[in-house]
Amino acid sequence: MSGHAANPLHHPEVSIANGKTYLANFVISVALMTVALLVVLSGMAPFDVFLVTTAIGGLTVIIQSYLILHTDTSRGQFWHTFSLLLFVPLFIVTIGLTAWMFHGLYQRTMIMPARSGASPMSLHTRAGTR
Amino acid sequence: MLVHLQGSWSPALGRLCMKQLAFLHVPILEYTFAVVALLGLAAVGAVTYFGKWKYLWREWLTTVDHKRIGIMYIIIGLVMLLRGFADAVMIRLQQDMAIGPHSPGYMGAVHGYLTPFHIGQIFSAHGMIMIVFAATPLLVGLMNIIVPIQIGARDMAYPYLNALGLWLTGGGAALVMLSLFIGNFAHGGWYGFLPYFELPYSPGVGVDYWMWAFQLSAIGTSLGSINLIATIVKMRAPGMTWMRLPIFTWASLSTNLIALTSFPVLMVALALVGMDRYLGTHFYTAGMGGNLMLYNDLFWIWGHPEVYFLILPAFGIMSEIIPTFSEKTLFGYATMVIASFAIGGVSWGVWLHHFFTMAAAPSVNSFYSITTMLVGIPTGVKIFNWIFTMYRGRVRFELPMMWALLALSLLIVGGMTGMMNAFASNDYMWHNGIFVVAHFHMMVLVIASSIFGAVEYWFPKLFGFKLEQKWGKWFFWFMVLGTGFVFVPMFILGLAGMTRRLDYIPYTAWGPYLHLEMVGIGLYGAALLFFLAHLYVSLRDRESRRVGADAWGTGRSVEWMTHSPVPSYNFALIPHINARDEWAWRKDNGLTELHPGDYEPIHMPKNTGVPLVLGAFFFTLAFGLTWRIWWLTALSTAAIVIMIIVRSFDTDTDMTIPPNEVERTEKRRSDRASDFIATGVPPYAGGPVGTATAYQRLPEPAGGTGASSGGRL
16 A cells, blocks of 8 residues: 555556557567468468467567566566466466367368368468478 | 348447347347346435435546455455346246257247247357456456455555456456347357358347457456456565465456456457457458458367466465364365466466367377366365365364365366366267256356455455355255255256257256256245345444454455455555465464554545546447447547546546544554454454564664564564
C-alpha cells in the first residue's frame, strides 16, 4: 500500500519506458510482419510457411517483451524477467504435447483428397513429397 | 457486417426485438420473471424503506476492503449456486418424466416438459454456472478473506484491482442471469461444442451470451490471481518464512499460479470462437483451413488446470479445519506443501483425458492415462496426512469438521472413480456417459462440502458469532442423503451405459434409478430449506453465540489472533510470526493476552466507486457484443478506456487511520470480547518462555521494538 500515493509516472516500471525503444519496437515489428506476409505470399510449402511464421511470431514476442516490457537483467527488472522465464516450461509442455497429439491425429482423422485447401499442419505428410 | 446473420438486425437495437423477450412468451419464464421481479422490488423497497442506500454504497459497493469484497464474492456464489441447483432440479425432473415412448409430454415437449432446445440451455447453464459463477466466486471469496489475515497483512496487494475483479465477475453473472429472460443461452454444453457453436449452426445469441460471460469471469479471475500471488509473495508479516505459511495460503498460492497461467488460454480459445462468429474467420470450422479439434485442445488446456484451481483451495480448507478439530498440528506439513504444488504441476499435463476418444495415437493416450493416474499420488499423500492428523487427536465433531470429513469421504469415492476414468480404454466405453458425470459431481461435492465447512469455520471470524448447530446438522445430513440418492443411482446408470444430456430416456429399465435420483433431489431441496433455517436461526439468536478472537478455542493459525469480527485494518499492529502454527504456539507459551502500549497511524486504501462503474460498463460492453448493438459496444469501450486512464492519474487513493481511532476500535472490541471470552475460550497451560516477539512495527527502527511495552518480551 505504501508508495501507491506517489505519482504513477514515478513508478519504476513506468519511468523505465521511453519513446526511442517504443519506436524501435514498432519499426522492427512492422518489418517482421512484412517478412511474414512475404513468406505467406511466396508459395513456399505450407508446412514450411507454418514453421517460418511461427518462428517469426516467437521472435516478435521476445523482441517486444525486451523493448516494451524491458525484460532485461538489470537490478530493477531482473525478477520480472526471471518470473517470465519460469513460464517457458509451460509453453514447452502445452505446445509440445499439443503438436505431438496433432501429429498423429491428422493421419487418423483428417483424411482429405489431395490438393484440397486444408490447414498447414495437415499437409505435414505431403509436404515432403512435393 | 462480415458474417451472415439470420433474423433481423437494426442499428439501434442490434438483434434485439420484442420476440427476443423470452419472459413474455415462455410460460415457465413468465412465472420466474414475476418472482424475480417481485423479489428485486422487495429488495429495493426494503433498502429504501430502511434508508440504507447510502450505507450500501459507502460500506459495500465502493469498498476495497478484502473481507467485504470476499463476502460479496460469496454472496454472488451462493445466489448462482441456487440458480445452478434450480437448473439441476429441472434436468432431473425432465429425465424423471420422459422415460419410454409412452411417457406424456407437456408444454410443447413430445416427452416430459422441456423441449430439446430448452433442456440444452439448462444443462449448459447448469455446468457453466456451477463451475464459473458458483464454485469459483465462492473459493475466490474465501481466499480473498482468509489469505491476507492468515499472513498477517492489512489488505491485498492491489485493493482496487481486487474490487475490479469482483465487479467483473458480478457483470458476468448478471449477463448469464439476463440470458434467462432476454434471448436464450448456449444449448450445446458448458464447454462448447465446435463447430456446433459456429454461427451457421448456432445462429442465436445463446453462444454469444455464454462466450462473453465466460470472458468477463476469466478476466476477473485472472486479476484476482495476480493479486493473491502478489499478496502472498510480498505482504507476509515479518517472521513468516515460507515454511511457516499456513497451509490454506500455500494451497491458494498454488491454485492462483494455476489460474494465472491457464486463464489466458481460455481467453484466447474463446476469442477465436468470437472471431469466427463475428468476423467470419475459420479457426474452428471444419474446412477452409480451420480445425475443430484445436478448440477442444485449447479449451481443456485451461479446463483441466481449472478443476484443480477449484479443488486445491478445498484441500487447503480441509487442512485448516481438521487440525483445529483434532487439537493437533497438521501431520506432514512439508509433504502437504509439496503435494499441493505437485497437483498444480501435474494439472498441466493431463488435459487430453477429456477427449481420449478424439483419435489421438495410442502412445499419446497412454501418456495422458499415466499422467492422470499420477495425480493420485499427491492426492493420496494428502488423504493420509489428514487421517494421521486425526489419529490420536482429540477429534470434535462440530459442523466444520463434519463437512471436512464428508469432503474427505467424497474425495475417496471421486478419486477412485477418477482412477477408473483415467484408463483410456475405459473411456472408450463410457466417454460422454453418466459415469463420468457422477465422478466429477463427487469431486465438485468435495469442493461444495469444503466450502460449507469453511463458511461454518470462518463465519465467527468475520461476523463475531457462531452459526447454530441444530439446523446446520439437519442441513448436513440431508446433503449427505441427497448425495447418496442422486449419485449412487447415477454411477449405476453410468455403468449401464446411459449417456449425458439426454432429453428423452429410451429404456424404461432405467426408470427406477431415475426416480430414485428424483428422491435425492427432493432431499437436496429439503437440505436447502434447512440451510435457510440454519441462517435464520443463527442470525436471530446471534447474541447468545458471540465469540472472542479464537472462536473454536483450538484455532492454530494467525487469523485467530485478531478480533472477531475482524476490524477493517485486520491487525492494529502487524504481528511477528515465531512459529508455523503461530496462535497455537502463543497459547502454549502464554502470549495470548499481549497488548501493545501505543498505536500507530494505519495506512489504508480509500474506497472508490470506479471498479463498480467499470464492471457495469464491461457488462454493457458484453451485452452490446452479444446483441451486436455496435453503438453500445463502442460507447462502453470508450467509457472503460477513459475511466482507466483518469483513475490512473488519481493520486488521492489512500487514507490514514489515526492512532486514537485505532485505540478506540481496539478497546471496543476487547471490552466486547471480554464479556463472553470466559465461555468461548478454554484456559491455556504454559507460561512465557525464551525470547518472543509479539508485534513488530513497520518499518522496524534500528535497535528493535523493545521501547514500547508489550513489544518484545
